[in-house]
Amino acid sequence: MNKQPISVIGMPMDLGQGRRGVDMGPSAIRYAKLQSTLEALGFDVEDLGNIEVPSPESIDIGENHLKFLSAICDVNEHLAKAVSNVVERKRFPLVLGGDHSMAIGTIAGVAKHYENLGLIWYDAHGDLNTGDTSPSGNIHGMPLAASLGFGHPSLVNIGNYSPKVKPGNVVLIGIRELDKGEQEIAREIGLKVFTMHEVDRLGLARVMEEALSIVGTGTDGVHLSLDLDGLDPKDAPGVGTPVAGGITYRESHLALEMMSESKLITSAEFVEVNPILDRENMTAEVAVALISSLFGKKIL
Template structure:
């Protein structure tokens, strides 16, 4: 039997400081996503893209006590609120939500939707910790804040659009190698599990991934998987806005997502593909391959 799956595009680059990731959903679709999903016995329905305000018509400097120095936060809040509704409705209708970004700030909406009526753990494959708040951010870019946001840190506490009710002890960050000092200090005071690239070097990708999945699945109803393509080394994924040298390899990434597919994954997003910076849509094609591995594709 085929399993229903809903593709939700979120062409947003308001949370980043480099234009281009708004074209990520189109690039991923063009790379053959629908065909891969069909081959995996999913029944994909593409609901198109959420409407997102252009940076030219937004206000990056609108500041409130809640938003602090976060740029375009009113526009990000609007998109994430609508995305949360879309993800929650998808799950309620028995389909799997696959969200295509867009910058990583959209994860605030994805996680909130997935956790609306369930206890959810999160596995965060990323080069960055994304644990800044409006008060601590050095850049003001919301794509550096989503983990702090859905955990209700700082100015995000008690917000009806950001804090998702996810427990810190059910969040695992995997492959981290670029972290601000304020993020480092803040994370040390939480129960969030952080697995760095050094952990992967020392212990191997499969062991680290299994530990992360154990963290996210402990006492939860399922796992939300967030895949930022800058998690990979830039030699593998050149088309990302914030590349960091020393990331995971092609095979390490597939091994991690293949392990992930064996667990109870209830929702997934693939973000930060920037076609402007890519080479022949290589990064989007890799995004499709990794999504397929995360949804059950095997070599044999």
């Protein structure tokens, strides 16, 4: 067996959106037996604990179109360093969130180790807003834009380089809610977006085949950024911005199994688990189940 050791990092980030509780996501995922589950699959797993994130009550919100910008940049710099160290140690970074603004840090930590990083964005949303287009000012709606080099310079330049990924190396899956500015930027830069329309029309297996072929061509690593709200809220209710009509639990298992079989994925994050909005930790348990599929768990 040749199983790359895994390093878990918790990111109790809740500054990128308005609903309290998502800072407890990493604890909920650990409580759902993440480490023992991965160890049972034969992996060496170390848990590096959490990155420190200030509570929203203790700091200034700053400008309304980029809420908590300065604190979000600080903690993402820390996350980027921690993730980069894991890659340098030849371990697999598995980051637990936390709202999706943390992807700016995760991807900053990963991408500098690759010439051409592929990126799978599994989400109901595009997270392609900037401070100028965002209807909410919530930075969790901006991390994909920032990673592509669009938005406020301090978000774009986390880790002191930009962009982290090229549009042609990115696929979005499960999308069903895009703001006007997000639609514009997606069209303008020619992003490959598998919306729920494509999932329904082609089926998830075909979508995944196409998606994996795109992120696997001409790239030297692939990051998975999985927002639990990509799943249908019936299957993953513990999220802050649920959108009906999502990818099912079963389809998501298939998606992660296909990612596992592809052997392309070199880092991953599972984000937006909010235990306060959840039912009996169901969403954290879904996250652990999907992580198991990503790391090769098979039914037979």
